[in-house]
Amino acid sequence: AFDQELQECRKQLAACESRAAEAQVAMDQIPDTEQVSEAAVKDLETRRQTLSGDIEEGRRRLEERDHVLRNDVAQLKKLEAGFARQAELEQASADVSMLARTLAGTQSGMQRISLEAWVQMMYLDQVLEAANRRFLQLSRGQYRLVRSEGQKKGAGKTGLDLAVEARFSGEVRPVQTLSGGESFEASLCLAMGLSDRVAAANPGISIDTLFIDEGFGSLDEESLGKAMQVLSELAQYRCVAVISHVAGLKTAIDRQIQVKKNQGTSHVRLQV
The missing domain is CATH 3.40.50.300 (P-loop containing nucleotide triphosphate hydrolases)
Incomplete structure (x- = not known):
């Protein structure tokens, strides 16, 4: 689930970067001789700032999710090691329990001799x-x-x-x-x-x-x-x-x- 969310954050970041690039291209293509209204310039600047904020927010979320994912991977490895150790202990416990039942003469399928x-x-x-x-x-x-x-x-x-x-x-x-x-x-x-x-x-x-x-x-x-x-x-x-x-x-x-x-x-x- 975290991996899917991480991928989604990356897509959103790429989309923001793409829109920012398009806005920058649009601003660069405005001829110097062409008279542009002050309102249009402010609108483009606002869009640029918004896109820049979205890009920063996307990068921040991406870093957070990446940190969470790395932490979860580390915890998963610990859990897997713990489960492996638990399986070893359970097997050892089963062997000792069978030995104890055998010595006590209570093991099923065997002669009841302690x-x-x-x-x-x-x-x-x-x-x-x-x-x-x-x-x-x-x-x-x-x-x-x-x-x-x-x-x-x-x-x-x-x-x-x-x-x-x-x-x-x-x-x-x-x-x-x-x-x-x-x-x-x-x-x-x-x-x-x-x-x-x-x-x-x-x-x-x-x-x-x-x-x-x-x-x-x-x-x-x-x-x-x-x-x-x-x-x-x-x-x-x-x-x-x-x-x-x-x-x-x-x-x-x-x-x-x-x-x-x-x-x-x-x-x-x-x-x-």
Whole structure:
């Protein structure tokens, strides 16, 4: 629009200059011998002055419009540079946002695993590896614990659920399908596996004591013997304390803290 107005100003200036030139030619063509009336001379002079004023006004407007146009061109270049920078920042922001959503496990079209959950999954695999060495022994080679890879519905974290693999059939099923005794064995092995991994990852930390509260009552005689065998091996290099009401453990464990409850009081008896 400014460019069009500038062109129009130039046309008007050219027209004024053309009329001024014509008036000057008309004055120059008046013969010296010809008698010209004073009124005619004044009229020509007035027209000349008017045209000169129009020319100056046209030049002034032309300069103003030219200045405005140059200023707008400079501002346009700044805006174009700003828009280019904005586009770069928007692209960078989109990349960072996608990375943030990926790390948070909220990116659409991808598995909902956050960076925190991914790290936990890595450590859980290590715990399961250590736990399965004992769980295979307790289950007589039947079962091993695995991490469930299924997509979880709702807001829960994916990849941190446990499942059990039946090695003879290859079937993978939820850990909730384990019997009471098998669940106790799995829990015991997980606790010891976690203890092993913590000690391995942190050489300065030593977990020397393991307390096991109940659960032995759900084991059959053979499973109880297997569990005691594992605990006996474990007791060679750390302290293992078992809290239980199972009578069979009284003969299997030499060192005992026996608590007998009487009416209103309890008595403690140490057997070493």
